[in-house]
Amino acid sequence: MTCSPSLEWLSREYHDLNGNHIEVLETPPTALEFARSVKISRPIVIKTSAREWSNDFLISEMGSRLISVAATPNGRADAVTRGPDGKLYFVEPAVEKITMESLLANLSAEAMPDLSDAGTYYLQSQNGNVYSTRFFEGQDDPSEFEALRLYIPSEVKWCTEALDRAPDAVNLWIGDGSSVSSIHSDPYENIYTVVRGQKHFLLLPPTDGYCLHERFYPHATYARKPHDSELIVQPSSKDTPPVRWASLLQGRLPPEAHPIHVTLSENETLYIPVGWYHQVEQAGITIAINWWYDTEMRGMNWVMLSYLRAIKEVPNTDEHEENEGMDKIRRNPLS
Amino acid sequence: MTCSPSLEWLSREYHDLNGNHIEVLETPPTALEFARSVKISRPIVIKTSAREWSNDFLISEMGSRLISVAATPNGRADAVTRGPDGKLYFVEPAVEKITMESLLANLSAEAMPDLSDAGTYYLQSQNGNVYSTRFFEGQDDPSEFEALRLYIPSEVKWCTEALDRAPDAVNLWIGDGSSVSSIHSDPYENIYTVVRGQKHFLLLPPTDGYCLHERFYPHATYARKPHDSELIVQPSSKDTPPVRWASLLQGRLPPEAHPIHVTLSENETLYIPVGWYHQVEQAGITIAINWWYDTEMRGMNWVMLSYLRAIKEVPNTDEHEENEGMDKIRRNPLS
Numbered sequence: 191m192t193c194s195p196s197l198e199w200l201s202r203e204y205h206d207l208n209g210n211h212i213e214v215l216e217t218p219p220t221a222l223e224f225a226r227s228v229k230i231s232r233p234i235v236i237k238t239s240a241r242e243w244s245n246d247f248l249i250s251e252m253g254s255r256l257i258s259v260a261a262t263p264n265g266r267a268d269a270v271t272r273g274p275d276g277k278l279y280f281v282e283p284a285v286e287k288i289t290m291e292s293l294l295a296n297l298s299a300e301a302m303p304d305l306s307d308a309g310t311y312y313l314q315s316q317n318g319n320v321y322s323t324r325f326f327e328g329q330d331d332p333s334e335f336e337a338l339r340l341y342i343p344s345e346v347k348w349c350t351e352a353l354d355r356a357p358d359a360v361n362l363w364i365g366d367g368s369s370v371s372s373i374h375s376d377p378y379e380n381i382y383t384v385v386r387g388q389k390h391f392l393l394l395p396p397t398d399g400y401c402l403h404e405r406f407y408p409h410a411t412y413a414r415k416p417h418d419s420e421l422i423v424q425p426s427s428k429d430t431p432p433v434r435w436a437s438l439l440q441g442r443l444p445p446e447a448h449p450i451h452v453t454l455s456e457n458e459t460l461y462i463p464v465g466w467y468h469q470v471e472q473a474g475i476t477i478a479i480n481w482w483y484d485t486e487m488r489g490m491n492w493v494m495l496s497y498l499r500a501i502k503e504v505p506n507t508d509e510h511e512e513n514e515g516m517d518k519i520r521r522n523p524l525s
Numbered sequence: 526m527t528c529s530p531s532l533e534w535l536s537r538e539y540h541d542l543n544g545n546h547i548e549v550l551e552t553p554p555t556a557l558e559f560a561r562s563v564k565i566s567r568p569i570v571i572k573t574s575a576r577e578w579s580n581d582f583l584i585s586e587m588g589s590r591l592i593s594v595a596a597t598p599n600g601r602a603d604a605v606t607r608g609p610d611g612k613l614y615f616v617e618p619a620v621e622k623i624t625m626e627s628l629l630a631n632l633s634a635e636a637m638p639d640l641s642d643a644g645t646y647y648l649q650s651q652n653g654n655v656y657s658t659r660f661f662e663g664q665d666d667p668s669e670f671e672a673l674r675l676y677i678p679s680e681v682k683w684c685t686e687a688l689d690r691a692p693d694a695v696n697l698w699i700g701d702g703s704s705v706s707s708i709h710s711d712p713y714e715n716i717y718t719v720v721r722g723q724k725h726f727l728l729l730p731p732t733d734g735y736c737l738h739e740r741f742y743p744h745a746t747y748a749r750k751p752h753d754s755e756l757i758v759q760p761s762s763k764d765t766p767p768v769r770w771a772s773l774l775q776g777r778l779p780p781e782a783h784p785i786h787v788t789l790s791e792n793e794t795l796y797i798p799v800g801w802y803h804q805v806e807q808a809g810i811t812i813a814i815n816w817w818y819d820t821e822m823r824g825m826n827w828v829m830l831s832y833l834r835a836i837k838e839v840p841n842t843d844e845h846e847e848n849e850g851m852d853k854i855r856r857n858p859l860s
Contacts, residue, residue, distance in 0.1 A: 196832075196836050199832070199835065200828065200829075200832050203828050203831060203832065203835075204825070204828045207822055207823065207827065207828055208823055208824070208828075221557055222556055222557045222560055222686070222687070225557055225560035225561055225564065225687075226560055226687070226688075226689055228564060229560065229563055229564040229821065229824060229826070230821060230823045230824035231824045231825055232823065232824060351557070352557070352560075352561070353561075354561055396825070397825075397828070486564065486565060487542055488542065488543055488565045488567065489543070489564060489565035489566050489567060490539070490566055490731070490732075490825075490826060490829060491564075491825060491826070492542065493535065493538050493539045493542055493543075493732070494535075494825060494829050496538060497531075497534070497535050497538065500534065500538075501531050
């Protein structure tokens, strides 16, 4: 593959200056300490503490309330997948309403495939499922997880104070080893706390984005076939914009990338700075809470992240398939 | 002129997102507030307070002590100037030792050319003339301005705390309207306080560097001719590395640039973030103190500033003169 030489230079230079080091804080930082870290914009692991998130606790608090969970045939929600027409799509999960008890039973069945015919469930609604923007704007903000708000603070104080803003969304994540996210970056500062189990993060700095073979993929969602409930890829209408996404064969990173691997255990928090690529795996039932904060648009960081995206020409998948042998990535398209 | 399209895009995008706004703080920030500002890395004006810096005060404190001042025939120290051989050089000033009283008499003579035959003096030694790195490392740090240390704090507390480091150098600047700096940027975070008079700053964000027609110029210094003491350009030895410097005809900015003009009055402090281009003028005797802090090398900002410099091919002046009609700037040289 051919990469734009200047972006390759930048990626190497970034790595030479920063290495693979991840700071680990034994106690939460002060707002000032975290403000300094946000400027450096590198991941940090922070030891925190939280209550025990057992199945009994969750089932007893949530009762028969229905919650929206992602269903996929293979644990790969929000990923590039081949559709029934043989084309590649960016596929979002089906969303189904089940009880917490059903979700946890499905997740416990991870090692017992006969119990998990329903597909793979993952509570990952990511829409501010615990607190959404409405909450922080002082509006009515109904949540399926109302009963858990008592145990999930609406903000991370040292982060709120360092960034001088309230969160934009707070989410609860409950999944197991059958779910894997595909590598991506978010336009948010992310405070991510594991409260049960372990998560394995693969992290890449924004400067490595140039070599992730991003393409534009048409959008699809999983839907159940009426007669046998099988989950199939259902292409969205032509009006749905295509999605720019990394194209890594079997998740294999190109040799130019500079991955950092972090395992986050119970009561550990990871700061994932805006624009950092990440891919997450887990083993067994794993529960996490994350706080997304809008990023600072002023200054250099955001415009540089935009530049790193804009300077890459990203083909759509049709072009990609025509040119697959060449896998060509042309240089700077801006004019 | 032809600019690299991607850098032009970046410069426009930066300006679109940030505009020309400069924040003005009526009181000094807290360390946390300033840490947030350093992340945004845009200039800020801060109202401060200081004692009166009169001629009488300076002369009485400094007495007959000799101080190192810059001497030039035209007030343009550290600027591109044509040498006796007709070639362009980056010319540093002659350094001469005079008393504070002589310096102030020379500056007062600004409007009386017959009194200023000695050339233009400017106290601008910029080597940590009040406190150097040695001071902050706990070593002996003799200073020509020992007597003024009582009135010049060695650090700016809110900045030291925000950056989590001591300054690298603290300098006193005393000049008048006959001195003008040429546009440049420093690899430091700069806290710059005017304690007497007014300074007029022209500021450009680092993203505007691409259009400043930077060239490599051979190095020279001003030296006095023995018989009549005239200051002439004396080329340095061939071993002295050439200096990369902007080439703006009569200081005129290219239309692509996004200048911000700030007038800094007595008891006002300007934060000049690392990598920001600046050019400074003044009228009448003007006294300033600046604190340079080493910049944070970790994270994205420094590597991006390096990238912005590295991605530009910068010709040396010989090439420039050969190609003057074309004034060509080739795109990304990295390979």
